[in-house]
Every structure is written in C-alpha cells, then in structure tokens.
Amino acid sequence: MATAPDLGAVPLLTPVGQPTSLEPFRGSWLVAQLVRYFGCLPCQEWLIELDRQRPRFESHGAAVIAIGGSADYQARWLAQERGVTIPLLLDPDQRVRDAVGLGAPLGWRMLDPRGVASYARTMSHGFRPQRITRDTVRSPGVVILDPGLIPRWQFVGRRIGDYPAHTSVESALGSMVHGT
DSSP states (O other): OOOOOOGGGSOEEOTTSOEEOSGGGTTSEEEEEEOSOTTOHHHHHHHHHHHHHHHHHHTTTEEEEEEESSOHHHHHHHHHHHOOOSOEEEOTTOHHHHHTTOOSBOGGGGGOHHHHHHHHHHHHTTOOOOOOOTTTTBOOEEEEEOTTSOEEEEEEOSSTTOOOOHHHHHHHHHHHHHOO
C-alpha cells in the first residue's frame, strides 16, 4: 500500500510566484478550501465568507487557507480588491488535491442545473464572471488537516458551487480538536 505524500513537502506558490508549502502550518489544525480556480464565482463567495469567519476557526486553534490550481492573477485580485486576508496558495500540479482524494474531475456533474443556479445566486450577490481557466473541471472541496498535516475530514463537492455550510466545517473541526 502506498503511503500518502508529506503534504508539508508539496511545492506550492504564492499568488506572486514565490515558492512556499504547507510546512509553515505544521503544528496547528488547518482548514483548507480547495477552489476549482480562484475565478470561480461560488468558490469566491465561499472563500470570502471563510475569510470573514476566520476568527471562529482560529478560536479552535486552526489556520485557514485556500488552494487553487491556477489563476494567480485572480488570487491577487481577491486579496487586493476584495480584501481577502487568508493565505491563497497555488498548486499547479494539483498534488495537494490528489493527495487528499479530491482529484477526480466533476465530469458530467458540471452540467448539473444546481451548479448553474449557484452561479446565478452568486451573481445576484454582486459577483461578476472572471476568465475561466483550465481547472474548471475540478470538484470544489474542503479539507481539515491535523497538526501533522494529515487529512482528518473532507468534503467533496458533487457539482459546481457545492460547498458545506461554514458552520458544518467549524463543527467538524471543533469535534476533532475538542473531542466533542
């Protein structure tokens, strides 16, 4: 049986192209949103709310980040124009996503009308379409990593815009951290 790669060693990039990794997060719980790409409107809306809810996750001893495969310019836009403060990291080879079991593409589920509805709902909240990238086929997801960067909980979206409620993620985190 193959062992999972050390997620701390997976090479990542910042939105300005600086090499980084998950290693700086070792030692604390980590909640990571795996966006389809940083321009995906439902992904942006969930990410901005995650950023807003960051203090709630920090109260459980967790850091909060978002990882996408592409669209560095869209990640920079989220930080500069939308005021997102959580780390936005790029994983061009999708190694983190693959290692945590979120590598399968959406396939035919991209045509699910509920995905189109999530885009329309996000647009009604003031978000506007951005350039589509090569990562549009990816499933949205969320993963919670323990202090050793081992995946302990995950949510795999079954269509575009399929994310769990932030309170559900916080509840899962609280159960693991506090044993409740």
